[in-house]
Amino acid sequence: MIKAHVHVTLKAGILDPQGRAIRRSLENQGFTLVNNVRVGKFLEIELQEQDPAQADAQLKAMCDTLLANPIIEEYHYELERPPEPISGQGS
Amino acid sequence: MIKAHVHVTLKAGILDPQGRAIRRSLENQGFTLVNNVRVGKFLEIELQEQDPAQADAQLKAMCDTLLANPIIEEYHYELERPPEPISGQGS
Numbered sequence: 001m002i003k004a005h006v007h008v009t010l011k012a013g014i015l016d017p018q019g020r021a022i023r024r025s026l027e028n029q030g031f032t033l034v035n036n037v038r039v040g041k042f043l044e045i046e047l048q049e050q051d052p053a054q055a056d057a058q059l060k061a062m063c064d065t066l067l068a069n070p071i072i073e074e075y076h077y078e079l080e081r082p083p084e085p086i087s088g089q090g091s
Numbered sequence: 092m093i094k095a096h097v098h099v100t101l102k103a104g105i106l107d108p109q110g111r112a113i114r115r116s117l118e119n120q121g122f123t124l125v126n127n128v129r130v131g132k133f134l135e136i137e138l139q140e141q142d143p144a145q146a147d148a149q150l151k152a153m154c155d156t157l158l159a160n161p162i163i164e165e166y167h168y169e170l171e172r173p174p175e176p177i178s179g180q181g182s
Contacts, residue, residue, distance in 0.1 A: 043128060
């Protein structure tokens, strides 16, 4: 099994009303040094897949078709390497 | 200015209906190897602060009081180091 961490964030220049609301709330609570807040999604995805190249291709397709809106969002992901299988090697 | 990356995720064991809905949608689109999806928030916060220790304390307070719900969520954050100031040093 391969685990992936996906970040989906608004592209630079796209307005972020949720981030603005959080900044305002923080300010109201006394956190006056907060300059800017941007909010995105963070997804942990477990794939029943052993091959990192396959997993990579699947994740790219998932992000392009469902997880991110390519018009306003961008994404990046990292794959957690599966633990190395125990293997003997003769010489 | 210090930039922070905050991850807010559901604690293990807490049901994640949004993640389940995404898994179902992925499955319907042919991504049948997806085992599990967990959804969290990802926040980029810019602080008008130079001192990493101060920024750290502020962020912890923000997470504890507003950004995360401590009953069902957990958080972690990393601070981006501010660029080193240009300084001359005599010997």
